[in-house]
Amino acid sequence: xxxxxxxxxxxxxxxxxxxxxxxxxxxxxxxxxxxxxxxxxxxxxxxxxxxxxxxxxxxxxxxxxxxxxxxxxxxxxxxxxxxxxxxxxxxxxxxxxxxxxxxxxxxxxxxxxxxxxxxxxxxxxxxxxxxxxxxxxxxxxxxxxxxxxxxxxxxxxxxxxxxxxxxxxxxxxxxxxxxxxxxxxxxxxxxxxxxxxxxxxxxxxxxxxxxxxxxxxxxxxxxxxxxxxxxxxxxxxxxxxxxxxxxxxxxxxxxxxxxxxxxxxxxxxxxxxxxxxxxxxxxxxxxxxxxxxxxxxxxxxxxxxxxxxxxxxxxxxxxxxxxxxxxxxxxxxxxxxxxxxxxxxxxxxxxxxxxxxxxxxxxxxxxxxxxxxxxxxxxxxxxxxxxxxxxxxxxxxxxxxxxxxxxxxxxxxxxxxxxxxxxxxxxxxxxxxxxxxxxxxxxxxxxxxxxxxxxxxxxxxxxxxxxxxxxxxxxxxxxxxxxxxxxx
Amino acid sequence: xxxxxxxxxxxxxxxxxxxxxxxxxxxxxxxxxxxxxxxxxxxxxxxxxxxxxxxxxxxxxxxxxxxxxxxxxxxxxxxxxxxxxxxxxxxxxxxxxxxxxxxxxxxxxxxxxxxxxxxxxxxxxxxxxxxxxxxxxxxxxxxxxxxxxxxxxxxxxxxxxxxxxxxxxxxxxxxxxxxxxxxxxxxxxxxxxxxxxxxxxxxxxxxxxxxxxxxxxxxxxxxxxxxxxxxxxxxxxxxxxxxxxxxxxxxxxxxxxxxxxxxxxxxxxxxxxxxxxxxxxxxxxxxxxxxxxxxxxxxxxxxxxxxxxxxxxxxxxxxxxxxxxxxxxxxxxxxxxxxxxxxxxxxxxxxxxxxxxxxxxxxxxxxxxxxxxxxxxxxxxxxxxxxxxxxxxxxxxxxxxxxxxxxxxxxxxxxxxxxxxxxxxxxxxxxxxxxxxxxxxxxxxxxxxxxxxxxxxxxxxxxxxxxxxxxxxxxxxxxxxxxxxxxx
Numbered sequence: 003x004x005x006x007x008x009x010x011x012x013x014x015x016x017x018x019x020x021x022x023x024x025x026x027x028x029x030x031x032x033x034x035x036x037x038x039x040x041x042x043x044x045x046x047x048x049x050x051x052x053x054x055x056x057x058x059x060x061x062x063x064x065x066x067x068x069x070x071x072x073x074x075x076x077x078x079x080x081x082x083x084x085x086x087x088x089x090x091x092x093x094x095x096x097x098x099x100x101x102x103x104x105x106x107x108x109x110x111x112x113x114x115x116x117x118x119x120x121x122x123x124x125x126x127x128x129x130x131x132x133x134x135x136x137x138x139x140x141x142x143x144x145x146x147x148x149x150x151x152x153x154x155x156x157x158x159x160x161x162x163x164x165x166x167x168x169x170x171x172x173x174x175x176x177x178x179x180x181x182x183x184x185x186x187x188x189x190x191x192x193x194x195x196x197x198x199x200x201x202x203x204x205x206x207x208x209x210x211x212x213x214x215x216x217x218x219x220x221x222x223x224x225x226x227x228x229x230x231x232x233x234x235x236x237x238x239x240x241x242x243x244x245x246x247x248x249x250x251x252x253x254x255x256x257x258x259x260x261x262x263x264x265x266x267x268x269x270x271x272x273x274x275x276x277x278x279x280x281x282x283x284x285x286x287x288x289x290x291x292x293x294x295x296x297x298x299x300x301x302x303x304x305x306x307x308x309x310x311x312x313x314x315x316x317x318x319x320x321x322x323x324x325x326x327x328x329x330x331x332x333x334x335x336x337x338x339x340x341x342x343x344x345x346x347x348x349x350x351x352x353x354x355x356x357x358x359x360x361x362x363x364x365x366x367x368x369x370x371x372x373x374x375x376x377x378x379x380x381x382x383x384x385x386x387x388x389x390x391x392x393x394x395x396x397x398x399x400x401x402x403x404x405x406x407x408x409x410x411x412x413x414x415x416x417x418x419x420x421x422x423x424x425x426x427x428x429x430x431x432x433x434x435x436x437x438x439x440x441x442x443x444x445x446x447x448x449x450x451x452x453x454x455x456x457x458x459x460x461x462x463x464x465x466x467x468x469x470x471x472x473x474x475x476x477x478x479x480x481x482x483x484x485x486x487x488x489x490x
Numbered sequence: 491x492x493x494x495x496x497x498x499x500x501x502x503x504x505x506x507x508x509x510x511x512x513x514x515x516x517x518x519x520x521x522x523x524x525x526x527x528x529x530x531x532x533x534x535x536x537x538x539x540x541x542x543x544x545x546x547x548x549x550x551x552x553x554x555x556x557x558x559x560x561x562x563x564x565x566x567x568x569x570x571x572x573x574x575x576x577x578x579x580x581x582x583x584x585x586x587x588x589x590x591x592x593x594x595x596x597x598x599x600x601x602x603x604x605x606x607x608x609x610x611x612x613x614x615x616x617x618x619x620x621x622x623x624x625x626x627x628x629x630x631x632x633x634x635x636x637x638x639x640x641x642x643x644x645x646x647x648x649x650x651x652x653x654x655x656x657x658x659x660x661x662x663x664x665x666x667x668x669x670x671x672x673x674x675x676x677x678x679x680x681x682x683x684x685x686x687x688x689x690x691x692x693x694x695x696x697x698x699x700x701x702x703x704x705x706x707x708x709x710x711x712x713x714x715x716x717x718x719x720x721x722x723x724x725x726x727x728x729x730x731x732x733x734x735x736x737x738x739x740x741x742x743x744x745x746x747x748x749x750x751x752x753x754x755x756x757x758x759x760x761x762x763x764x765x766x767x768x769x770x771x772x773x774x775x776x777x778x779x780x781x782x783x784x785x786x787x788x789x790x791x792x793x794x795x796x797x798x799x800x801x802x803x804x805x806x807x808x809x810x811x812x813x814x815x816x817x818x819x820x821x822x823x824x825x826x827x828x829x830x831x832x833x834x835x836x837x838x839x840x841x842x843x844x845x846x847x848x849x850x851x852x853x854x855x856x857x858x859x860x861x862x863x864x865x866x867x868x869x870x871x872x873x874x875x876x877x878x879x880x881x882x883x884x885x886x887x888x889x890x891x892x893x894x895x896x897x898x899x900x901x902x903x904x905x906x907x908x909x910x911x912x913x914x915x916x917x918x919x920x921x922x923x924x925x926x927x928x929x930x931x932x933x934x935x936x937x938x939x940x941x942x943x944x945x946x947x948x949x950x951x952x953x954x955x956x957x958x959x960x961x962x963x964x965x966x967x968x969x970x971x972x973x974x975x976x977x978x
Contacts, residue, residue, distance in 0.1 A: 071867070336918065337909035344902060367895055374892045375972050377885075378965060379559070396884065397865075403891035404862045407855055410898050414832060421825035428915070430824065477866060484863050 007073050013062030014077050015084055016055045022088050023051030029137065033130040040096050040128050047091035054088070072488070075481050078149055082142075082470055086110040089138055098131045107454065107462045112138025114473040115146065115355055117225025117325040117442030118433075118465070120455045124230045129211060132228045136215035143222025143355035144192055146473060147256050148185045151353050191259045196221045199248045206240045220248045223355040225325030225442035232327040232450070233315070242311060242328055246318045253279065253322035253350025274390045275351050275362040282361070286345055287317045290338050321345035323357040325442020327450035339445060343431070346439045347413070357440030357472050359409050366394060366402045408476055413438060416468055423461045433457070437465045438472040495561050501550030502565050503572055504543045510576050511539030517625065521618040528584050528616050535579035542576070560976070563969050566637055570630075570958055574598040577626055586619045595942065595950045600626025602961040603634070603843055605713025605813040605930030606921075606953070608943045612718045617699060620716045624703035631710025631843035632680055634961060635744050636673045639841050679747045684709045687736045694728045704814075708736045711843040713813025713930035720815040720938070721803070730799055730816055734806045741767065741810035741838025762878045763839050763850040770849070774833055775805045778826050809833035811845040813930020815938035827933060831919070834927045835901070845928030845960050847897050854882060854890045896964055901926060904956055911949045921945065925953045926960040 030044035089112070090105040092098070099105040104120040111118045112135055121127070127135070196217045203213035215228050229235035233245055254276060261269040270276065291313035295301060312329050319326045320342050331338060349358020369387045376385050386393045413434060420430035432445025433454070443450040454462065471479045481487050518532035577600070578593040580586070587593040592608040599606045600623055609615070615623070684705045691701035703716050717723035721733055742764060749757040758764065779801035783789060800817050807814045808830050819826060837846020857875045864873050874881045901923060908918035920933025921942070931938040942950065959967045969975050 335909070336913075336915040337906065339915060340902075340906040340909045340918070344906065347902075367892075370888065371892045371896045371899075374889055374896075375965070375969060376974060377889075378969060379972070379975055396888070400858065400884070400888055400891065401862055401865075403888065403895060404855075404859045407891055407895050407898075408859045408862075410895075411859075414828075414835075418825065418828040418832065421823070421828045425824075427824040427827060430828070477863070481863060481866060484867070486864060487867050 006076075007066055007068050007070070009062045009065035010067075010069060011062070011073055011076055011080070012058045013065050015080060016058030016060075016062055018081055019051050019055035019058060019084060019088055022085060023048045023055055025137065025141070026051060026092065026134070029130060029134050032133045033128060036129040038128045038130060040092075040130050043092050043096040044130060044134070046095060047088070050091060051088045075478055075487075079470070079474060079479055079482055081145070082110070082113055082473065085113050085138075085141070089113065089134075092131060092134055096128075096131065098127055103459055103462050104455070107466055108135070109138060110466045110469055111437075111442075112224065112226060113142035113145075114440055114469040115139050115142045115222040115224040115323075115357070116437060116440040116469045116473075117219065118437055118444075118448075118469070119226065119442070119453050120462070121230075121453060122455055124228065132215060133211070135226050136218040136224075136228070139222040139224030139226055140196070140218035142473075143224065143252075144189065146355055147188050147192060147353070150475075151184060151188060151257060187260055188256055191256055191263075192221060195248065195251060199244065202244045202248075203241060206236075206238060206244060208236070208241065216245065217248075219326070220245055220324060221252050221355065223249065223252050223322045223324040223350075223357070223440070225319070227326060234328045239307075239311060242315050245326060246315045249318045249322045249324045249326070250280075250283065250350075252324075253354050253356045255351040255353035257353055272390050274365055278365050279351055279361045282345075282348070283317060283321055286321070286341050287313050290317055290334075290341055293335055293338055316342070317345060320441055320443075321348065321356075322350045322354075323439050323441045325436070327443060330449065330451040332445065332449040332451065343435055343445075346435050346441045347409075349439055357438075359406055362389075363402050363406050365389065366399060367406045370399050370403055405476065409438075412468075412471070412476065416464075419464055420461055423464065424458050425461055429457070433461070433465060434468065437468045440469065440472050494564075495554055495556050495558070497550045497553035498555075498557060499550070499561055499564055499568070500546045501553050503568060504546030504548075504550055506569055507539050507543030507546065507572060507576055510573060511536045511543055513625065513629070514539060514580065514622070517618060517622050520621045521616060524617040526616045526618060528580075528618050531580050531584040532618060532622070534583060535576070538579060539576050563966055563975075567958070567962060567967055567970055569633070570598070570601055570961065573601050573626075573629070577601065577622075580619060580622055584616075584619065586615055591947055591950050592943070595954055596623070597626060598954045598957055599925075599930075600624075600712065600714060601630035601633075602928055602957040603627050603630045603710045603712040603811075603845070604925060604928040604957045604961075605707065606925055606932075606936075606957070607714065607930070607941050608950070609718075609941060610943055612716065620703060621699070623714050624706040624712075624716070627710040627712030627714055628684070628706035630961075631712065631740075632677065634843055635676050635680060635841070638963075639672065639676060639745060675748055676744055679744055679751075680709060683736065683739060687732065690732045690736075691729060694724075694726060694732060696724070696729065704733065705736070707814070708733055708812060709740050709843065711737065711740050711810045711812040711838075711845070711928070713807070715814060722816045727795075727799060730803050733814060734803050737806045737810045737812045737814070738768075738771065738838075740812075741842050741844045743839040743841035745841055760878050762853055763848075766853050767839055767849040770833075770836070771805060771809055774809070774829050775801050778805055778822075778829055781823055781826055804830070805833060808929055808931075809836065809844075810838045810842075811927050811929045813924070815931060818937065818939040820933065820937040820939065831923055831933075834923050834929045835897075837927055845926075847894055850877075851890050851894050853877065854887060855894045858887050858891055893964065897926075900956075900959070900964065904952075907952055908949055911952065912946050913949055917945070921949070921953060922956065925956045928957065928960050 026044050026048035030041045030048070033039070033041045033044065086106060086109045090109040093108060094102060094105040099108055099120070107120055117139070124132070199217040199220055200213045203216060204210060208216070212228050218224070219226050227233065233242060255273070258270050258273060258276060291310045294309040294313055295306065315328050316331055323346065331342060347358055348364050349360050350356035352360040352362045366387065366389060369389070373385050373387055387399055388394065416434040416438065417430045420434055421427065425433060426446060428446035429444065429448050433448045436442060436444040436448070446452070448454055448457065454465070514532050514536035518529045518536070521527070521529045521532065574594060574597045578597040581596060582590060582593040587596055587608070595608055605627070687705040687708055688701045691704060692698060696704070700716050706712070707714050715721065721730060743761070746758050746761060746764060779798045782797040782801060783794065803816050804819055811834065819830060835846055836852050837848050838844035840848040840850045854875065854877060857877070861873050861875055875887055876882065904922040904926065905918045908922055909915065913921060914934060916934035917932065917936050921936045924930060924932040924936070934940070936942055936945065942953070
């Protein structure tokens with residue numbers, strides 16, 4: 003086996019940090035537009051990125067072209083960490099977020115498109131900082147789409163092979179041209195969705211700044227808002243419906259848009275994940291809406307619409323793992339909390355910006371369990387598991403079951419770690435599930451009306467790791483902790 | 491395929507109800523000994539059992555000897571229901587438990603060796619009622635040992651095939667003699683454990699009545715006590731240690747005792763489940779004990795011993811799914827609640843009277859997940875999963891993963907149902923996990939200091955079903971709800 007190609011890794015990291023440098027430099031235009039005095043912090047951050055990126059690029063010169071599984075996993079995982087370490091600079095240098103831990107937490111929460119915040123007063127931040135905060139979502143969302151649909155399948159370290167095998171994803175022998183081609187198309191779809199939502203939000207009365215920032219956070223299923231009250235600030239049904247619908251659209255596998263554009267509608271129609279995702283969403287929206295209606299007295303049509311809308315927005319927001327809020331669901335019945343925790347666990351589709359277990363794995367796990375019953379009844383018959391009219395290989399079924407189980411084990415052990423760190427019972431459960439799934443708000447003090455400012459220092463670092471693990475589908479990060487992975 | 495052999499099922503049910511009749515009649519000696527006036531209710535219950543049992547036996551005459559999977563599943567599931575329906579008679583007829591729902595809940599909690607109670611004042615009950623209540627545990631525990639180790643493997647509906655294949659269990663071609671032989675040996679081990687504990691408890695200062703009742707509840711890992719304060723009533727370290735050790739012994743696969751008696755010690759030594767069970771238990775006891783020590787001040791050796799003992803007793807009690815209590819862990823830190831919930835989920839060994847997922851499945855699930863990492867690193871190598879120095883077949887690994895996942899899905903959906911029924915968040919989580927695992931105490935109002943008296947009527951019936959499902963390893967009960975199961 004080849005020795006670890008650290009030069010190549012350095013070179014890739016160098017390029018990525020230079021890209022971050024360019025974006026930070028471009029963002030310094032925002033304080034100029036709004037006449038704010040923090041241009042300096044963006045240019046300084048861009049400069050620091052430029053120096054580090056340049057040095058990494060230089061040290062990584064003359065790299066061999068070999069790129070194996072280890073290099074792939076390290077690049078993917080460290081991309082997020084490096085982006086966070088440099089991305090926190092504007093917040094930290096300007097004193098907008100004075101604690102390094104908090105700045106790290108906020109920034110990785112941005113890049114992993116989680117949206118969990120430590121900010122007590124979001125409106126205090128300058129336009130530049132708010133824009134950069136929303137931008138981390140947008141970059142993270144784009145990154146995960148490109149990585150999960152174009153890059154990861156090549157290294158076989160993704161949980162989405164199943165899906166990849168079905169899409170016209172890249173094959174091992176011709177990596178680069180295919181990665182580029184696929185990535186460009188995904189980028190185009192991503193831009194179109196962001197642009198469409200921005201226009202619709204502007205039309206609904208938001209200013210351009212808020213419209214762009216919220217579109218960034220929606221398409222990335224991130225959840226950072228520019229307002230402390232999140233979407234509740236606008237109190238506009240139109241805006242709530244627009245954002246709900248774009249959250250749902252962003253929870254769809256992006257390659258389905260690609261098939262749609264190519265007129266391969268049968269691919270969309272036969273996609274079981276999409277069907278299951280939309281049906282599950284609808285069922286839970288209806289249950290929650292009913293639980294919000296007070297049947298003991300006659301309701302006006304308006305209060306019924308409000309119950310429907312609040313449920314529709316909240317369930318969509320949490321299932322797509324966005325995390326925007328219009329109401330504080332901690333005032334709802336505990337039964338809704340359980341439903342909200344369930345949709346935070348499942349998440350939306352693979353190949354979207356959403357997090358969680360992903361619907362495709364939920365569908366296959368349920369089929370595998372049902373299959374056990376059929377097998378018990380007819381022990382000698384063979385029942386292949388079919389998904390979207392293809393037969394799923396036995397070893398992939400095992401992998402999906404192992405993933406889903408590992409996810410739930412990490413949830414349980416993670417809650418234990420949070421509880422040990424001193425967080426309350428509700429906070430540990432809600433905080434862990436929301437961060438692992440990349441959602442944002444949890445339960446109790448870390449619920450939609452609260453934030454993560456007051457949790458212990460250790461919990462913030464632990465949840466940062468959890469956000470990263472969740473974003474990278476567990477295996478990619480956990481592999482790095484596996485000794486066998488590093489043996490030659 | 492044969493039509494459903496209802497005559498055979500009736501006959502088996504008839505025999506079982508006649509056995510219950512005989513036991514109820516035998517128990518009427520208790521009120522006579524203690525000079526209590528409820529002999530009548532036991533003899534009346536015995537008489538009702540006798541009539542119904544006799545009629546069933548008569549209707550089931552001339553049955554064909556055919557017994558298939560459907561007959562097996564129906565017999566196993568209905569045995570528990572029928573036993574409960576007749577077993578609640580003394581409580582209900584005498585007015586000791588005036589509500590039918592409560593009487594059903596208490597009795598099925600007894601037979602499934604759960605130990606969740608609706609009684610507010612246990613000491614109010616007569617000696618006869620208390621003895622019958624403990625006896626339901628003992629019968630249920632014996633039943634599950636015989637069914638899971640001797641009967642179920644024959645029908646292929648058990649989750650313990652893996653284990654069964656390894657033990658000298660019965661084979662399909664010679665059912666009856668083998669079932670009887672195996673059952674007799676298990677019965678003997680069960681009696682010896684009960685007898686030994688009774689003597690040791692009597693020696694520690696309990697009276698014979700309490701010693702016998704608590705031995706019944708320990709060996710069955712049930713948890714009903716004759717005192718409202720449970721084991722806390724005695725305040726005797728000796729009694730607490732004796733019960734702890736017998737709970738742990740009762741959580742061991744009973745066939746290991748059998749191998750031990752046959753001098754096949756290598757079978758005991760190579761058993762991974764036993765090793766994993768004892769190590770996990772020890773680790774959690776130590777963590778909880780440390781969390782109970784107040785490090786801010788110097789402790790006497792006595793308070794350290796007390797912390798150790800309270801942790802040892804509580805973790806053993808909940809991990810073996812017994813449910814005895816000496817202290818109210820709701821006053822402990824939330825971190826201990828998470829640990830206690832984890833051990834309630836895992837349970838102890840397959841082939842014991844304990845409930846939960848069972849350690850053997852936990853071990854194999856963890857290995858299967860680790861195997862995925864190895865597979866990612868070396869995609870072309872083959873890594874067979876080994877357990878107790880045997881290779882585990884791929885389809886059994888899938889079955890184990892599917893079971894563990896199904897268990898966790900039922901936990902989540904069950905919590906949702908309890909929350910919908912109006913129970914609180916803590917109560918829904920604790921109540922569901924404790925009843926599915928066959929433990930007893932949950933969290934909050936249904937914690938060790940509370941009981942299930944005040945939960946909604948619907949929740950009581952739902953939790954009764956959950957106790958039954960947990961006891962019969964999910965598949966046996968759920969199969970009955972599968973339409974394909976009933977198709978010819």
